[in-house]
Structures are given as structure tokens and as C-alpha cells.
Amino acid sequence: MLFCLVVAAQFPLPALQSGGFLPGSSVAHADDDDDGGGDDDDDDGGGDDDGGPGGWGGGDYRDDDRRGDIRSLFRWRWQESRRAPPRRQMRVPDRAPNEIVAIGLDETSIVSLTQSGFVIDERLQMTLTGSELVRLTIPSGMTLDAARQAVSAEAPSAAVDFNHFYQPEQETSRPCGNGRCALVRHMVGWPMEAAANTCTTSQRIGLIDTAINADHTALADARIxxxxxxxxxxxxxxEQHGTAVAALLVGSPDSRAPGLLPMSELVAVDAFRRFGNVADIANVYDLVRALDLLTQRGITVINLSLTGPPNLLLKQAVSAAIGQGTILIAAAGNEGPNAKPVYPAAYEEVIAVTAVDRARNSYRRAVRGVHIDIAAPGVGVWTAASISGARQKSGTSFAAPFVTAAAVVMKASRPELTPREIEAELMQSAEDIGAPGKDAIYGWGLLNVRALCSR
Structure with missing residues (x-):
């Protein structure tokens, strides 16, 4: 008995399908569908999930040979424990540790800063703001706060801030069943069949996101x-996040992940890089560059399924882009209903999109607040996996493309409308599903394109 008790404590058994445990599985919280950024491979194994647009073919079990052998379970667990200690989760910082960024430094200020020990790493003349974007490494031994103060003092009229990091809203796919992977576009009145889709346009769409698997079959015929x-x-x-968002927008209509606007051209800026194999991050310097690049090309609708802290440079670039007629749509964030607002969604001029499920309930991780403008399907959204096939995805990242697509169609059919006018029409036509009027959970309500798609 003593031996059994010791073994049970040292080698806990994984859960059985009937509610107990199975060898080789792991225990996870039922509400944890957050990817954590650690694994970019969400390939569905070459098949579709059950109930989805193409059928079921994903999933396998790799420990069948251990199911009935308790000795092999203990031996396996002992070998695993000797192999390597568990890795600690790497914390993703919110800013570069030794960099300051600025818009509007003049040459005199730059010379003075370099004489004080700052190093100019990169500089770019921007069309968007008409001034120069500069990234500086701070002097050795100087704190970031002191460095920001020093640069601000040297150039009081410049926008100066930390080089903050932003992340895409990564979410894990869940197994499908009982029709849960069917397309959800009918929730907002988007035609289900491509042949019946009057919401077609060949307009260009801007996307700032991670890398995209351009060889994915869902994107084979897409102009990207x-x-x-x-x-x-x-x-x-x-490629997991960017591929999923791209397919939602322009995926081939006859593929397993049909897009909302398959005839449109997508100009996608990969502003991200991998951080320690745990997350994808983009610094604000590159996000501002991306906005400048897309606006230079005359792209008037940009999807931003990414979140991070407020930043003076990002705010200035956002205001400049909207002032030039660009419509910016951003994910509200998955940090939780009690979290602080995240950016760029929380900037007043940006359309902040939250996510709802098929029952029109708010996504449990969606950020709430007075800045939320509109809701769209964002739970169990069927779209492309990173390598092949398709998966369902959840998060505000996957709600934003529905509003982006609606804005593209509206801009194409009525090019004289300003960003403010398009935003107003989208909000006025939304289906109120929360407290009467605008509320902190759903904004003005669920996106409604029925009138738009019937023109």
C-alpha cells in the first residue's frame, strides 16, 4: 500500500475519457483557449473539422501503445522527469529595453543627442506625418525614463515615447462537432454562398499582422x-495569426476557408518578429512605418488585429492616417472584461471591434469599455490553419475582419464618405443586442450588413 501511495503522488495519472485520466494526456482549464504564442503549428492534419464547411479529418492520439501497460506509464514518467526540468514561461516585455522613438526631431536636436551618447539606429522620412521617424539607442547607464525626458527636453515639439511592443491576439483551435464549425457570416447578414454575394468588390485592403502562408490552398487564387x-x-x-486573418478577408470562395471579399487585393505588412519562441511582437517604430507604407499606396481601409499600450507616436500616426481619409479597424483585445483598454482600438478615431458567439453572448475574454464601437462574430470562426486546411478560431482578432470587409464595401460603393461618416453608418445600422444604445460590452451592437449586401 505504501508503495502505491508514493507512486500515485509522484506519477499522477492523466484524465480518462469518461472523466478520469488517460496516459499521455494533460490537465487543462476548461476555459483556457489561449494559445500563449508558443506553437505556430495549427495544421488540421489535412482534413476539416466535423461540422465545418468540408468535413472532419483532424486529430490523432499518439499514446495508444501505453494505454493498458501501467509499468510503461511509470517508466515513461520517470524518464520524462529525468530528461529536463519544466521550462519557465518567458515573460514578454511591453517595450524595448534600451530604445526611444520619436517623430519630429530636427537635425540640430539629433546632433545634440548623439553628442550626449544617444545612437541613431534608424531614421525614416514619413509621408504620413511630413516629419522624420527616428529610433535611438539610449546611452549606457541611463534609464528609459531619463532618456525619454532627455529627448523630450531637447525637442519639446516632437512626439517622444518608448519603443513599445504590440502582439496579435493568438487563440487556439478547439475540436469541432455538432455543426460548431459552420460559417458564421450569416449572423451579420453576409451572404453564405459566393454566387449570391452582392458584397463583392475588387478594392484593396490593408492588413498589418504577422507573416502569412501564401502557399495555403485557401489563398492560392488570392491577390496578396x-x-x-x-x-x-x-x-x-x-504564420498562424496572419494566415487566419488573411483568409477571412480574401480566402478563395471554393476553398475550405472562403473569405468575405475574395475578389479584393490584400496588401499585408508583416511588422512582427518572433520573440523567444513564445510570442510574436511588433515594435511601435515598425507599426508607424507600416501605416505610412499603406497610406502612401492609397489604401483607405486597414485591419489591425493587434493590441498593446498607448503610445504617443502611434496616436499621432493614427490621427494622421484618419485625417487623410483612412479607416482603421482594430481588435478590442482579449485581455479580459476587467482589463484596461488596449491600443490602437482605444483611440477615439479607430473603430474598436469586440467579439460575440453564435448566441450573441460577449466573448468571455473581450476587453470592455466606453471605447467599444461594434460587435462581430469572433467565437468559433471558421478560417485557415497556418499550414493547410482550416480551423475554428476565437478572439476579437477574428471579429475585426468582418467590420473591415463591411467598411471596404461601403467605401467602394460610396467613395465620397469620410471615415467618420462610414463609422457612423456602421454604428447606426448595427443591431442593438445589449443595453439600449451604446454600452461598454457590445458598443452600438452587432454588425448588420443586410442592407449593404442587398444593394
Whole structure:
């Protein structure tokens, strides 16, 4: 008996299908569908999930040979424990540890700062703001706060801030069943069949996201240009998030992940890089560059399924882009209902999109607040996996493309409308599903494109 008790304590058994445990499985919280950024491979194994647009073919079990042999279970567990200690989760910082960024430094200020020990790492003349974007490494021994104060004092009229990091809203696929992987576009009135889709347009769409698997079958016929901004010496960003968002927008209509606007052209800027194999991050310097690049090309609708802290440079770039007629749609964030607002969604001029499920309930991780503008399907959304096939995805990242697609159609049919007018029409036509009027959970309500798609 003593031996059994010791073994049970040292080698806990994984859960059985009937509610107990099975060898080789692991215990996970039922509400944890967050990917954590650690694994970019969400390939569905070459098949579709049950109930989805193409059928079921994913999933396998790799420990069948151990199910009935308790001795092999103990031996396996002992070998695993000797192999390597568990890895501690790497914390993703919210800013570069030794960099300051600025918009509007004049040459005199730059010379003075370099004489004080700052190093100019990169500088770019921007069309968007008409001024120069500069990234500086701070002097050795100086704190970031002191460095920001020093640069601000040298150039009081410049926008100066930390080089903050932003992340895509990564979410894990869940197994399908009982029709849970069917397309959800009918929730907002988007035609289900491509042949019946009057919401078609060949307009260009801007996307700032991670890398995209352009060889995915869902994107085989899509018109996609991918521009990578990060240094080629840095690890490439993963393809899971960017591929899923791209397919939602322009996926081939006869593929397993049909897009909302398959006839449109997508100009996708990969502003991200891999951080320690745990997450994809983009610094604000590259996000501002991406906005400048897309606006230079005359792209008037940009999808931003990414979140991070407030930043003076990002705010200035956002205001400048909208002032030039660009419509910016951003994910509200998955940090939780009690979290602080995240950016760029929380900027007043940006359309902040939250996510709802098929029953029109708010996504449990969606950020709430007075800045939320509109809701769209974002739970169990069927779209492309990173390598092949398709998966369902959850998060505000996958709700934003529905609003982006609606804005593209509206802009194409009524090009005279300003960003403010398009936002107002989208909000006025939304289906109120929360407290009467605008509320902190759903904004003005669920996106409604029925009138738009019947023109």
C-alpha cells in the first residue's frame, strides 16, 4: 500500500475519457483557449473539422501503445522527469529595453543627442506625418525614463515615447462537432454562398499582422502582397495569426476557408518578429512605418488585429492616417472584461471591434469599455490553419475582419464618405443586442450588413 501511495503522488495519472485520466494526456482549464504564442503549428492534419464547411479529418492520439501497460506509464514518467526540468514561461516585455522613438526631431536636436551618447539606429522620412521617424539607442547607464525626458527636453515639439511592443491576439483551435464549425457570416447578414454575394468588390485592403502562408490552398487564387518590415536577421514571425486573418478577408470562395471579399487585393505588412519562441511582437517604430507604407499606396481601409499600450507616436500616426481619409479597424483585445483598454482600438478615431458567439453572448475574454464601437462574430470562426486546411478560431482578432470587409464595401460603393461618416453608418445600422444604445460590452451592437449586401 505504501508503495502505491508514493507512486500515485509522484506519477499522477492523466484524465480518462469518461472523466478520469488517460496516459499521455494533460490537465487543462476548461476555459483556457489561449494559445500563449508558443506553437505556430495549427495544421488540421489535412482534413476539416466535423461540422465545418468540408468535413472532419483532424486529430490523432499518439499514446495508444501505453494505454493498458501501467509499468510503461511509470517508466515513461520517470524518464520524462529525468530528461529536463519544466521550462519557465518567458515573460514578454511591453517595450524595448534600451530604445526611444520619436517623430519630429530636427537635425540640430539629433546632433545634440548623439553628442550626449544617444545612437541613431534608424531614421525614416514619413509621408504620413511630413516629419522624420527616428529610433535611438539610449546611452549606457541611463534609464528609459531619463532618456525619454532627455529627448523630450531637447525637442519639446516632437512626439517622444518608448519603443513599445504590440502582439496579435493568438487563440487556439478547439475540436469541432455538432455543426460548431459552420460559417458564421450569416449572423451579420453576409451572404453564405459566393454566387449570391452582392458584397463583392475588387478594392484593396490593408492588413498589418504577422507573416502569412501564401502557399495555403485557401489563398492560392488570392491577390496578396506581403511586405516584411523586420530586420531579416531577426526570427520571422509565425504564420498562424496572419494566415487566419488573411483568409477571412480574401480566402478563395471554393476553398475550405472562403473569405468575405475574395475578389479584393490584400496588401499585408508583416511588422512582427518572433520573440523567444513564445510570442510574436511588433515594435511601435515598425507599426508607424507600416501605416505610412499603406497610406502612401492609397489604401483607405486597414485591419489591425493587434493590441498593446498607448503610445504617443502611434496616436499621432493614427490621427494622421484618419485625417487623410483612412479607416482603421482594430481588435478590442482579449485581455479580459476587467482589463484596461488596449491600443490602437482605444483611440477615439479607430473603430474598436469586440467579439460575440453564435448566441450573441460577449466573448468571455473581450476587453470592455466606453471605447467599444461594434460587435462581430469572433467565437468559433471558421478560417485557415497556418499550414493547410482550416480551423475554428476565437478572439476579437477574428471579429475585426468582418467590420473591415463591411467598411471596404461601403467605401467602394460610396467613395465620397469620410471615415467618420462610414463609422457612423456602421454604428447606426448595427443591431442593438445589449443595453439600449451604446454600452461598454457590445458598443452600438452587432454588425448588420443586410442592407449593404442587398444593394
Amino acid at each position: 502582397e506581403v511586405v516584411r518590415l523586420s530586420d531579416e536577421r531577426l526570427p520571422r514571425s509565425g
